[in-house]
Amino acid sequence: MTLLALENVCGGYGEADILHGLSMTVAPGEIVAVVGPNGAGKSTAMKAVFGLVQLRSGRIRFDDADITRLRSDQIVRLGICFVPQSDNVFPTLSVQENLEMGAFIRSDDIRPQLERVFELFPPLREKRRQSAGTLSGGQRQMVAMSRALMLEPKLMLLDEPTAGLSPKFMDQIFAIVRQINRLGVAILMVEQNAKQALAIADRGYVLAMGETRHAGTGAELLADRHVAEMFLGG
């Protein structure tokens, strides 16, 4: 059973395609890591799912529905959330207001979910009245992920969640990703820190030049000599 499937996706932002026939799947409750060198199209693949890339051909399916031509706001309503790499909080809004904005399309009582999110990220409860722009990089990343969690999504897309963070925070973020996953949320994550990402992932894809070069379980890819030589720095 698949939750998300990209089928032979080709496209980019303008004249030249970045994705050249990319295919990948995510099953419910899975963590899938997408790794690969710079310019491989990792982030573009993620944006393609969210309707932010002009697709020339191919299809994207979610929960057995074709979402290839949907807008971001329609995709959110189906249960996919996207956490961009940078500028992923509302800086002048308080932490709590950031979370409320994540739940904007919900009209029911969001307090139980707010409470769950604060239990998952205790530092945010303390700082819920503080504006998000004043937080540290790691805490901002927590706000960004919590904002996405407010919709109780089926699938969360994470674009390089550890970019620019110190090693201490990186471990923390990877631990959080697993915690979110344990709530039953499938994760599709693009990462520069390939080793750590593959270590926590159920499955992984190694991308190069806009297509899949290797695919397998996280452990298989970590053990693969070709993958190690090409992308994991030996």
Next chain:
Amino acid sequence: MEIVQLFVYGVLLGSIIALGAVGVSLTFGILGFANFSHGDLMTFGAYIGFLIYTQLALPFWLALAAAIVATAIVAVAIDRVLYRRFRQRQSIVLLISSFGVALILRSLIQMIWGPDTRLYETGITIAERYWGIRIKDDQLLIIVLALLLVALLHGFLSYTKIGKAMRAVADNADLARLSGIDTERVIMWTWVIGGGLAAAAGVFLGMDTRLQPDMGWFLLLAIFAAAILGGIGKPYGAIAGGFVIGIVMELSTLVLPTEYAPVVPFAIMVGMLIVRPTGLFAGRST
């Protein structure tokens, strides 16, 4: 005593400028362009007030409410007919079209009410003295109502879902869309709030001085200066900026000839853009 007196007049002028600057700041933050027709929305509101209060001789409260509602509707309608078509274009296209809207609004006002100066009420009102400060009851009412509107705005932006969404869109429009926020609804509310407050500012300006088809246009520079001083896109900054500009304009008459007062906001604006283009209150990182 002269300084205190001028300070009070500055607060009066500042409250009018602040109400205008909030709208300019919100439209800039959310739609990304400097709206040159904002002053003429003020004028439009002032003349609706004239229609209801002076021409139809209905109560002041009704005139103020009608001016706010009518101007909000007109602002939303202009957006639907014109600005909406240019959403994906460069902001300069919107700026130039807002300049066109300004000319159209002003000409319509002249066609309907004529080019002559009008007054809400003829006759002279006597200024009362409170602790040695001369102030008319009307002027006191303007300050009180302006502060009330600012408090209402604060409540709207801090405690309502759509108000928070307005601040979110101003902060980061892309992220707002990714969160599923309906940006078109946010834009509509931006015009309702901006237009409504502009109308109130126009009515207050008409009460304090007199009505002319170019009254709002002449105040636009001070309004822009206030919005820039407060850090454009930040509604609270715009309110503070409005009071600062109003007070400085009035106090400047101590050292400058009165006819130079309009130069003061211009000088502040240029100085501000050179020294600290992000505004006084841009302490937060983005």
